[in-house]
Amino acid sequence: MTEERGTHDALAQVAADPPGAADGDPRRPPADGVLRVELGRMWLATDQAASLRPGSALALDAGAEDLVDVYVGGRLLAKGALLAVDGKIGVRVKQILAPAGRAREAAPL
Numbered sequence: 001m002t003e004e005r006g007t008h009d010a011l012a013q014v015a016a017d018p019p020g021a022a023d024g025d026p027r028r029p030p031a032d033g034v035l036r037v038e039l040g041r042m043w044l045a046t047d048q049a050a051s052l053r054p055g056s057a058l059a060l061d062a063g064a065e066d067l068v069d070v071y072v073g074g075r076l077l078a079k080g081a082l083l084a085v086d087g088k089i090g091v092r093v094k095q096i097l098a099p100a101g102r103a104r105e106a107a108p109l
Contacts (some may be wrong), residue, residue: 033073037080037091040066067094 040060062068067079070091080091 033075034071036071036074038069038071038083 040062042058042060044058068080068091069076069080070080070093077096078093079095080093080096083090083092
């Protein structure tokens with residue numbers, strides 16, 4: 001199994017059986033949902049947004065080496081590192097977040 005496939009399988013397993021699923025925790029993400037990866041955020045005033053042009057650079061609040069947030073069904077599920085997967089952007093899961101917001105390390109693939 002390749003690392004990329006293993007990462008996909010690990011995320012799929014967590015989405016299907018998220019932390020808290022066994023005890024009926026209402027904070028757990030749904031089994032199915034849109035997966036969203038958040039790199040960082042910034043505040044942009046309306047006039048700044050109107051002045052954006054091709055080639056504009058936007059500085060986010062996260063550092064280049066910071067972990068990204070992985071959301072499933074609108075809920076924060078994991079933290080990971082960006083990587084290239086067959087010429088596309090992917091995420092290697094580094095931490096799975098428990099329902100109470102505590103992180104645990106992802107199992108090795």
